[in-house]
Amino acid sequence: MPLDVNGTNYETDEEGYLANLSDWAPDVAEALAASDGAELADGHWEVINFLREYYEEYQIAPAVRVLTKAIGKRLGKDKGNSKYLYELFPYGPAKQACKYAGLPKPTGCV
Numbered sequence: 001m002p003l004d005v006n007g008t009n010y011e012t013d014e015e016g017y018l019a020n021l022s023d024w025a026p027d028v029a030e031a032l033a034a035s036d037g038a039e040l041a042d043g044h045w046e047v048i049n050f051l052r053e054y055y056e057e058y059q060i061a062p063a064v065r066v067l068t069k070a071i072g073k074r075l076g077k078d079k080g081n082s083k084y085l086y087e088l089f090p091y092g093p094a095k096q097a098c099k100y101a102g103l104p105k106p107t108g109c110v
Contacts, residue, residue, distance in 0.1 A: 024102025055103050062106060068080055071085065
């Protein structure tokens, strides 16, 4: 099911994740969020950019527990907790944030 962004179609899987990681761009993230009825703010971008760096380094999308710990180390305890991350990404911080970051669905997410 393709995602249209500024006249360009991007291929997604049945859950809306990008089929090709190299297709990701900030405007694609905005469109993915809009398809869920969400609008990305600075806090979202901090997590999205963190996830993209994490994936580049480890070649895996972190599960929520790993994400929470890693965010806490990088961005501080006030942001490295489930409550904060679920406020930003109510459908699941790892699952929803990875989708907007153009990454595959984390292993273990349903």
